[in-house]
Amino acid sequence: MTSALVGVIGTALLVSSAHRRAGVARRVHRYLAVGAGLAVLTTVAGVVAAASATHHHRGVGNLLALGVAASSALLLAGLLTLPGSAPTPARALRYLLDALVIAAAGWFVGWVALSRPTALLGDHAPTWCRPLLLPMAIGALAFGVSVMVGMRARPPRGPLVWAGAGVTTVALAGAALAGGVCQQWGAAIGTGAIAMPLAVAVIALAARRADRPAPPPWLDQPGDGDDRDALTGRRGAGYAFVPMAAMAASAVYHLLRGGDFDLAGILAGSLVGFALVGRQYFALRDVRAYADRLRDREAHFRELAHTDPLTGLANRRGLLTALHDEAAAGSTAVLLFLDLDGFKNVNDMRGHDVGDAVLVEVGQRLRMNLRPGDVAARLGGDEFAVLMWARPHEAKGAAGRLLRVLGRPYEQPSGTIFLSVSIGLASCATAPDVTTLLRNADLALRSAKQHGKNRFELYDAEYDHQLRRRTTLEHELRGAIERDELYLRFQPVVMMPSVRPVGAETLLRWHHPQLGNVGPDEFIPLAEECGMIGKLGSWVLHQACHQLSRWLADGHDVWVSVNVSPRELHAAGYVEQVKEALRAHRVPPQRLVLEVTEHAVATDVEEMMRQLRDLRAAGVRIALDDFGAGYSSLGQLRNLPIDILKIDHSLVVEPMMRVIVELGHQLGMEVIAEGIGERSQMAMVVKTGCHLGQGYLSGWPVPAEHFEARLQSLSPAAAIPTSRDPADEARHAQDLGQVDSSHEMRQA
Numbered sequence: 001m002t003s004a005l006v007g008v009i010g011t012a013l014l015v016s017s018a019h020r021r022a023g024v025a026r027r028v029h030r031y032l033a034v035g036a037g038l039a040v041l042t043t044v045a046g047v048v049a050a051a052s053a054t055h056h057h058r059g060v061g062n063l064l065a066l067g068v069a070a071s072s073a074l075l076l077a078g079l080l081t082l083p084g085s086a087p088t089p090a091r092a093l094r095y096l097l098d099a100l101v102i103a104a105a106g107w108f109v110g111w112v113a114l115s116r117p118t119a120l121l122g123d124h125a126p127t128w129c130r131p132l133l134l135p136m137a138i139g140a141l142a143f144g145v146s147v148m149v150g151m152r153a154r155p156p157r158g159p160l161v162w163a164g165a166g167v168t169t170v171a172l173a174g175a176a177l178a179g180g181v182c183q184q185w186g187a188a189i190g191t192g193a194i195a196m197p198l199a200v201a202v203i204a205l206a207a208r209r210a211d212r213p214a215p216p217p218w219l220d221q222p223g224d225g226d227d228r229d230a231l232t233g234r235r236g237a238g239y240a241f242v243p244m245a246a247m248a249a250s251a252v253y254h255l256l257r258g259g260d261f262d263l264a265g266i267l268a269g270s271l272v273g274f275a276l277v278g279r280q281y282f283a284l285r286d287v288r289a290y291a292d293r294l295r296d297r298e299a300h301f302r303e304l305a306h307t308d309p310l311t312g313l314a315n316r317r318g319l320l321t322a323l324h325d326e327a328a329a330g331s332t333a334v335l336l337f338l339d340l341d342g343f344k345n346v347n348d349m350r351g352h353d354v355g356d357a358v359l360v361e362v363g364q365r366l367r368m369n370l371r372p373g374d375v376a377a378r379l380g381g382d383e384f385a386v387l388m389w390a391r392p393h394e395a396k397g398a399a400g401r402l403l404r405v406l407g408r409p410y411e412q413p414s415g416t417i418f419l420s421v422s423i424g425l426a427s428c429a430t431a432p433d434v435t436t437l438l439r440n441a442d443l444a445l446r447s448a449k450q451h452g453k454n455r456f457e458l459y460d461a462e463y464d465h466q467l468r469r470r471t472t473l474e475h476e477l478r479g480a481i482e483r484d485e486l487y488l489r490f491q492p493v494v495m496m497p498s499v500r501p502v503g504a505e506t507l508l509r510w511h512h513p514q515l516g517n518v519g520p521d522e523f524i525p526l527a528e529e530c531g532m533i534g535k536l537g538s539w540v541l542h543q544a545c546h547q548l549s550r551w552l553a554d555g556h557d558v559w560v561s562v563n564v565s566p567r568e569l570h571a572a573g574y575v576e577q578v579k580e581a582l583r584a585h586r587v588p589p590q591r592l593v594l595e596v597t598e599h600a601v602a603t604d605v606e607e608m609m610r611q612l613r614d615l616r617a618a619g620v621r622i623a624l625d626d627f628g629a630g631y632s633s634l635g636q637l638r639n640l641p642i643d644i645l646k647i648d649h650s651l652v653v654e655p656m657m658r659v660i661v662e663l664g665h666q667l668g669m670e671v672i673a674e675g676i677g678e679r680s681q682m683a684m685v686v687k688t689g690c691h692l693g694q695g696y697l698s699g700w701p702v703p704a705e706h707f708e709a710r711l712q713s714l715s716p717a718a719a720i721p722t723s724r725d726p727a728d729e730a731r732h733a734q735d736l737g738q739v740d741s742s743h744e745m746r747q748a
């Protein structure tokens with residue numbers, strides 16, 4: 001009675017939870033509630049039938065068995081649909097198939113135990129109550145489902161396992177009750193009548209706990225768990241092996257004891273086989289579906305990994321892949337590297353959003369102007385690349401078109417943007433591998449930039465040669481001072497036409513044991529670029545001052561000029577460095593001339609002027625070197641703090657000379673004509689009123705001793721007799737005085 005009461009309470013609990021729920025959850029709880037109610041009713045009916053000592057016990061037993069079967073089938077349906085046990089019908093089907101393997105094996109073992117010759121229940125075996133097979137089969141199935149849920153369901157699995165155990169117990173206890181009534185066996189009836197309602201209560205409690213909110217969809221995608229289990233081998237073989245082993249063992253045992261197989265036994269055995277085959281079929285389908293999905297995902301990610309997110313073009317990796325494929329195919333193609341000229345300004349002046357919009361537009365224009373099969377890529381920043389299936393001359397045509405297309409204005413909401421592009425081309429045929437090809441295209445691009453941008457250049461083996469030489473020179477130059485490979489030459493600056501030396505320009509020389517003589521035109525720009533010019537310049541300054549101090553000590557009336565590169569002038573503390581050198585070698589500042597190239601003055605006027613003024617204030621004289629070779633105008637001369645104008649040899653032609661010399665003298669500057677190589681030239685220069693000159697005619701750059709020898713042998717007889725006019729000579733003497741005294745004049 002008590003247990004029936006417990007069962008009623010359990011049923012009531014399930015009914016109330018079914019009421020409180022909606023949708024799928026309500027349906028599940030309804031299955032459970034109806035199943036539980038039916039189980040309790042069957043229990044009560046069984047107890048009543050047993051007590052009423054009816055003659056139709058077999059018929060009643062069979063009816064009860066059907067009742068138990070109906071109730072436990074409903075409970076099983078509830079169990080399978082409880083939240084968390086099987087997220088999809090497909091998964092429920094797989095559980096059922098797995099459970100069927102276990103159930104059929106359990107059923108077979110049960111059959112061996114109950115049938116002859118083992119006949120565990122002896123005379124009590126309910127041989128006449130065939131319908132009992134139904135709840136027993138359902139019980140076995142419920143047991144199988146419990147095992148599967150316990151192994152596979154999403155944690156926490158406890159409540160599900162309890163519910164499964166409850167359903168199994170209802171089915172088996174119900175079978176015991178019905179069988180007990182059928183066979184009029186009190187013990188079975190008692191056990192069944194107590195166990196069934198208790199199991200109902202267990203189900204009710206477990207169902208309440210199992211009723212959790214549905215998981216977010218990304219946690220449990222349909223089929224995923226199965227696929228993964230199938231692939232990773234987590235679908236333990238144990239679930240199939242244990243039942244099979246149990247079956248085989250009991251079959252052998254049955255045969256050994258002299259038993260034979262009737263229909264029920266054979267059915268159970270075949271069922272296991274079919275269930276396994278079915279399960280295998282689903283497992284295979286899962287594996288295939290999972291492999292398909294993996295392939296799709298892999299393709300998707302590969303696509304992502306090879307795409308530039310901003311422009312949608314290929315990225316560097318995408319280009320490399322295409323290049324490697326290309327290399328493998330061995331066909332001819334040309335690689336174009338593109339770099340937007342001055343794109344940094346767009347970012348700086350208009351902001352990165354506008355910059356991004358321009359890059360997107362560049363990507364679109366590139367895409368619109370490619371032929372099918374060509375690959376366009378963004379390598380990062382404002383660098384793009386195109387892999388073009390074409391011969392070099394066709395690619396050049398395409399590059400010209402791209403220059404035009406990408407050079408068109410970029411209309412943005414904030415205003416129009418004008419850009420140009422530089423392009424470097426390298427043919428696959430010129431490179432043995434992809435790395436070299438990339439380098440060649442890069443070199444060609446660099447060359448296009450160096451040659452003034454907004455143009456394209458096709459890679460040339462000469463670039464390679466230049467680059468290699470540059471790298472070697474850079475490397476070797478670093479230790480040149482320490483290895484004593486540098487030395488100075490002094491080129492006389494002379495009075496004209498007497499060619500009496502009044503000063504000397506210091507010119508740096510480098511002799512490398514393997515590379516031979518390397519000219520300053522080659523290594524000075526290199527030293528400037530790689531930051532070595534400061535060290536070199538300082539060495540030259542000290543050497544020159546040292547030499548100058550010795551000549552002065554020997555009583556020679558001479559000055560020395562030193563070339564200064566713009567980088568040096570810009571360096572903080574340069575003025576101090578010069579003062580320090582003068583102090584160290586005890587050289588009067590006005591004997592030192594610093595030559596600054598006209599180009600340097602033209603680029604950063606303000607900064608340069610400050611430095612030059614400071615140097616002049618220290619007493620040093622400044623010469624503007626190579627005047628006329630660059631961009632500065634005659635008008636600018638007025639504002640420059642300089643003492644000497646050195647006219648580039650390209651300007652040493654009569655009409656020009658006359659204007660410059662006159663202007664220079666008017667501004668109180670000395671004027672030196674550079675590069676005088678012939679007598680006629682000197683005569684012309686002298687005629688324009690310029691009496692200081694420098695050039696191969698009056699003296700090559702020579703070692704200090706040679707220049708010194710010339711100073712010592714200074715006599716009018718040593719002069720090249722270009723002019724015998726005594727008035728000229730007098731003016732030359734005046735010029736020399738002017739050079740030497742200009743500082744004092746300035747101070748005054």
Ligand code: C2E
Pocket residue numbers: 491506507508519520521524537540563564565595625626649674675676677694695696697701
């Ligand atoms: P620069 O300062 O204009 O030097 C004059 C250059 O003209 C020297 O070339 C000299 O050898 C050359 N030259 C002299 N007479 C004639 C002539 O009659 N005809 C022709 N065509 N050329 C003549 P060099 O020695 O090769 O020097 C080249 C440049 O390298 C120099 O031009 C100067 O700008 C730079 N340089 C040389 N030494 C140094 C240095 O110590 N420091 C820095 N910063 N630059 C230096």
Ligand code: MG
Pocket residue numbers: 505563595625
């Ligand atoms: Mg010079």
Ligand code: MG
Pocket residue numbers: 625626646648674
């Ligand atoms: Mg010069």
